[in-house]
Amino acid sequence: MGCNLRDLAKAESINLSDLSGERIAVDVFLSAYQFITAMTGQDGRPLSDSNSRPVAHLMGFLDRATILIASGIEPVFVFDGKPPDLKRETLNDRRSRKDVARAKWEHAMESGDLKAAKKIGPQIAEYTSEMIQETKDLFDVLGVSWIVAPMEAEGAAAVRARNGEMHAVATQDWDALLYGAPIMIRNLMSHGTKKFGRTLTAERIVLNDLLDEHGITHEQLVDLGIMIGTDFHPGFKGVGPKTGLKLIKAHGTLEAVAEVKGIEVPHNIEEIRNLFLNHPINEGIDLPTPNRAVEERIREFVQNQRGFSENRTMRALDRLASVGKLRSESKPTLFDF
Numbered sequence: 001m002g003c004n005l006r007d008l009a010k011a012e013s014i015n016l017s018d019l020s021g022e023r024i025a026v027d028v029f030l031s032a033y034q035f036i037t038a039m040t041g042q043d044g045r046p047l048s049d050s051n052s053r054p055v056a057h058l059m060g061f062l063d064r065a066t067i068l069i070a071s072g073i074e075p076v077f078v079f080d081g082k083p084p085d086l087k088r089e090t091l092n093d094r095r096s097r098k099d100v101a102r103a104k105w106e107h108a109m110e111s112g113d114l115k116a117a118k119k120i121g122p123q124i125a126e127y128t129s130e131m132i133q134e135t136k137d138l139f140d141v142l143g144v145s146w147i148v149a150p151m152e153a154e155g156a157a158a159v160r161a162r163n164g165e166m167h168a169v170a171t172q173d174w175d176a177l178l179y180g181a182p183i184m185i186r187n188l189m190s191h192g193t194k195k196f197g198r199t200l201t202a203e204r205i206v207l208n209d210l211l212d213e214h215g216i217t218h219e220q221l222v223d224l225g226i227m228i229g230t231d232f233h234p235g236f237k238g239v240g241p242k243t244g245l246k247l248i249k250a251h252g253t254l255e256a257v258a259e260v261k262g263i264e265v266p267h268n269i270e271e272i273r274n275l276f277l278n279h280p281i282n283e284g285i286d287l288p289t290p291n292r293a294v295e296e297r298i299r300e301f302v303q304n305q306r307g308f309s310e311n312r313t314m315r316a317l318d319r320l321a322s323v324g325k326l327r328s329e330s331k332p333t334l335f336d337f
Contacts, residue, residue: 003228005174007241009210011203016191018204019167020072023287024185025157027171028079028135028146029127031189034172035060037122042114044105044121049307057131058138058306062316064189065144070319076166076287077139077146078153079132084275086232086268098124141301142316143291143325147282155179155279165287168204178225178276180218182207214245222276223254232272236263293320295328 036046039056046056061077068075083091101123108116139146149156157169158179168183169176176184184205191202211218227244229235236258239247247257258265266272295317302308302316320326 003174003178003225003230003235003241005177005210005225005228005241008214008245009174009177009205010213011186011205013201014185014204016068016071016073016188016202019185019188019202022167023074023076023165024068024188025161025166025169026068026075026077026189027153027157027169027173027176028077029153030172031060031064032057032127032131032135033125034190036125036127040118040121042118043109044118046125053306054131055306055308057127057135058302059308059312060189061135061138062142062302062308062312065139065142066316066319067191068188069142069144069325070322072323074290075144075170076157077135077144078157079136079146079148080153081149081151081156084151084232086272086275090231138301141293141297142320143293145288145290147285147287150280150282151275152179152279154181155275156281157181159279159281160287175225175230175276177205177207177210178222178230179279180207180277214249216245216248219273219277220248220252222273223257224248225276226266226269226272227254227257230272232275233266236261290325292325292327295326296330 036054036056039047039059041047046054047059049055065075065077101120105117105120105124108114108120136146147156152175154169154171154173154176157166157171158176158181160166161169161182162180168185169181170185170188172186174184184207186203186205187200188202190200193200207218211221216224224241224244226233227236227239227247228241236244247261248254251257251260254269255265257263298317299313303310303313317326
């Protein structure tokens with residue numbers, strides 16, 4: 001999840017209609033984990049179909065993608081590519097914590113403690129390669145665009161947004177701002193849902209507003225993020241967002257702060273900075289163009305293959321039809337020619 005800049009950023013609540021007509025990059029992996037950890041069975045594992053195949057990710061993306069499209073938004077779903085070598089320690093730590101949680105879950109199941117199992121289940125959720133391919137297949141039948149980033153999804157999306165190819169990056173990961181996303185949208189994929197008794201709304205954070213408010217540059221924000229702690233470096237002990245901001249404003253750079261505080265500068269600091277300031281994208285590859293979805297293909301995939309209900313399917317079809325994004329192979333209209 002990268003560093004947490006919430007204490008420094010002013011988030012403006014917005015409606016989906018505020019993004020109508022815009023192309024928005026959506027971080028697939030974080031959205032997928034939201035779905036598979038929110039929609040669980042009694043044992044805490046993601047909802048499955050009659051063949052014991054996970055379906056929470058497909059239900060979530062079918063619902064939210066069609067809501068975005070019906071709101072006039074053009075989503076571009078971005079998948080993570082190969083993680084940077086600098087992220088290896090973070091990933092290993094996540095695997096270790098997941099192994100511990102899995103052992104606890106198995107013990108809860110063996111002892112018949114479903115309450116404990118349901119609580120622990122989301123901690124061992126996996127977004128497998130099979131589920132990733134299913135998500136791509138769903139996007140294809142929905143006619144929506146998707147790309148695979150060379151490395152980090154939010155990083156590649158931020159660079160493309162900075163280049164003017166996207167309006168904003170929708171993610172829960174604050175690192176999108178370190179990567180230079182001009183606009184970050186939080187809660188886009190959960191807008192209107194209830195959590196802990198309150199209704200979530202999409203929030204807009206503008207990078208330049210954050211920089212201007214605090215009187216720092218983008219490069220200083222990156223140094224601040226590294227000091228707080230990111231997926232690529234654990235950060236300086238005892239330095240949180242507010243303390244880090246005071247230090248970076250007073251001393252200018254991470255190196256200067258480290259000297260004053262008697263902290264060792266990361267040996268690979270330039271490599272870390274470069275990941276944020278010059279994150280790779282698939283150069284020369286244009287973003288795909290969305291297509292109108294075909295009703296029969298959607299029904300075949302979500303109903304015949306995955307057992308979704310008629311009501312769930314019709315909600316998605318009605319949303320697509322409401323904005324002219326649906327056609328039929330068996331009932332063509334003049335608009336299909």
